[in-house]
Amino acid sequence: MGTEHDITDDQTRTAFRTCPLCEAGCGLEITVKGDRVTRIRGDQADVFSHGFLCPKGSTLKQLHDDPDRLRRPLVKRDGVHVEADWDEAWAIIADRLPQIIGERGRESVAVYLGNPSAHNLGALLYNRSLLQALGTRRRFSASTVDQMPRQVAAGYVFGSPVTVPVPDLDHTDYLVVMGANPYASNGSLCTAPDFPGRLEAIRARGGTLVVVDPRRSRTAEEADRWIAIRPGTDALFLAAMATAMAEEGLVQLGDHAAAHVSGVDEVVAALAPFTPEVVASATGVSADDIRRVARELCAAPSGSVYGRIGTTTTEFGTITSWLIDVVNTFSGNLDRRGGAMFPKPVAGSGNTRGRSGTGKGFSVGRGHTQVRQLPEVMGEYPASAMAEEITAAADPVRALITVAGNPVLSTPNSDQLDAAFGQLEFMVSVDIYLNETTKHADVILPPPSQLQRGHYDLALLGFAVRNVANYSEPVLPIDEGAPDEWEILAKLGLIAAGLGPDADPAVADDLGLAGMVQQSVGDPGSPIHGRAAEEILAELGTQAGPERMLDFMLQTGPYGAGFGANPGGASVALLKANPHGVDYGPLQPRLPEVLRTPSGTVELAHPVLLGDLARLAAAIDRFAEQPLVLVGRRHLRSNNSWMHNIEVLVKGKPRCTLHVHPDDAHRLGLADGGVARITSRVGTVDAPVEVTDEVRPGVVSLPHGWGHDQPGTRMRVAAERAGVNSNVLADHEALDPLSGTSVLNGIPVDISPV
Secondary structure, three states, X not given: OOOOOOOOOXXXXXXXXXXXXXXXXXXXXXXXXXXEEEEEEEOOOOOOOOOOOOOOHHHHHHHHHOOOOOOOOEEEEOOEEEEOOHHHHHHHHHHHHHHHHHHHOHHXXXXXXXXXXXXXXXXXXHXXXXXXXXXXXXXXXXXHHOOHHHHHHHHHHHOOOOOXXXXXXXXXXXXXXXXXXXXXXXXXXXXXXXXXXXXXXXXXXOOEEEEEOXXXXXXXXXXXXXXXXXXXXXXXXXXXXXXXXXXXXXXXXXHHHXXXXXXXXXXXXXXXXXXXXXXXXXXXXXXXHHHHHHHHHXXXXXXXXXXXXXXXXXXXXXXXXXXXXXXXXXXXXXXXXXXXXXXXXXXXXXXXXXXXXXXXXXXXXXXXXXXXXXXXXXXXXXXXXXXXXXXXXXXXXOEEEEEOOOHHHHOOOHHHHHHHHOOOOEEEEEOOOOOOOHHHOOEXXXXXXXXXXXXXXXXXXXHEOEEEEOOXXXXXXXXXXXXXXXXXXXXXXXXXXXXXXXXXXXXXXXXXXXXXXXXXXXXXXXXXXOOOHHHHXXXXXXXXXXXXXXXXXXXXXXXXXXXXXXXXXXXXXXXXXXXXXXXXXXXXXXXXXXXXXXXOOEEOOOHHHXXXXXXXXXXXXXXXXXXXXXXXXXXXXOOOHHHHHOHHHHOXXXXXXXXXXHHHHHHHOOOOOOEEEEEOOOOEEEEEEXXXXXXXXXXXXXXXXXXXXXXXXXXXHHHHOOOXXXXXXXXXXXXXXXXXXXXXXXXXXXXXXX
């Protein structure tokens, strides 16, 4: 139960673990007395975070102790949720779910996976088991309201959607941050504890920080230069930067990358119409400013462009993400120290396994939604299609399983989705709260708190700015009689497969592990290729659960122990012996072995990406005449909606306000502290007004994740500071067509005083 040291008596111990609340992965030092946490602070000895901790990480104690956090299953009786024991909850699911599958087929069931799944080892490993057992293609997740365009672009260019280059923050001399606010959110698809400190270090060593954002965020305030771009026009800005580089003879790939990049001439020709002068009126950024950034980036000893959710949740999210790679390549910063580099995750990934340097590449469209024929992307459909697939499909969704997600608050046209959930025949939620989404569930299955689970950042360390590994043992024991998270997910899958309420989760675990071992011993690139699967399974032991699977992944990863082949290499045992983590060093060049493209090169001119440029060109005039538009924002003490139920994170000045520029406030008759009515094509909300020059004229801003005023929920603290749900205004029909990602930034709105 946690790694102990400095034990002062029989009751007090110190445990170390990694914070699971955002992508930063900060190390925690946790003081425990008996079964009670008494203090949480940053782990000064952590190899990655070095003691840094934001306000969220210190609240794991409050989250664990929250009286609203569910400890036992809830079942709905006569429309009211009541506590039940686990046997009763499983029996209800076993009675209803297989019956719907048997009568209506597997496509009658849908799954939604929420953002916290990416932060939980059990969910990352056993959601796969659940999805395989369900056998449905109707899979949805938070990815299509978040990062999907970045991964789709990487898939086309580098051959795998996990091959996302990240800025080498600790060595760069020039960083352009677009649509991101690391001072509030740390990194995203760029795992970096103390991102603000790393930005300050760039400037301290004489480097430059440029922020391109419609808002003067905290990050913009700390930058050398803030460029107040119009929302949604990032692709035009980047295309013009690339064209400026080509026009001025600045394109230089560098000796290392040049041999591994194809399509440069085709990209230059395709982007030629997007000159800085042509896009200036649309972006709101002068041609001189665009050219200046292009020249400075090329002239810097090293540099990188980093874009995040403000660039991905737009109608051109995938093209923007691709153009970030284009600009980084053109400026000679791809795969070089201080530029945009590829992590090598210790537990392995799709770009460390199998044949290196080449592969089958990336594609979409292995299935389509019924109503709008939207294509599958990375095994899932757009979240914005959920409601219509329930209410308007020829073969509608009749049952839904949600895991750690609150799509009623986090996906577009929330009122429509809320109504659609009411039409389901059966719904199961794996969640720690009775919230705006789970209130629709017939059964809610609560996993243990974060302090009661083991942890390893399996997904997020694949995007880290340094190659490190930390494993966290559970700090506190699981409540008596309660299953672990992995057991809930594995058993849910077995019940869906018709094995009944008494199915043993260990069966799914054994099958999953055996499949992983068989695949690895048959892979010529694996360190255990050719060895007997039975030998490897015997060395892994018989204790079911995530730790055994993680040990296999670590041992067969790029730094792994290889089950004796590399003594001292990575394993769970090694990480347990090093509770502050193990540092495998800074990012190193990985071209060409990181590639999985058919050509074995960086396919910069992928036809799918080039083909979307006509749509971008057609939007220039429309952007130049852009009406009033809405963008989101994030606060340091807020990440997911459930954090609004922690008093220490929501206390103080209300944060769910509408930011309006003084010029717009005057024009619209809005007063600071008054109330505004915001109306989009699909919805209307009223929000308090905060007049500020932190947004550029023509842009208003509401934070996401609020709107906790619905009946039937049990989140007392959140309800006291309900706020309004900005996604009521998001249009479910507005998508980036290449990734299926919703447009959450740049929503056209009308505003009037109330």
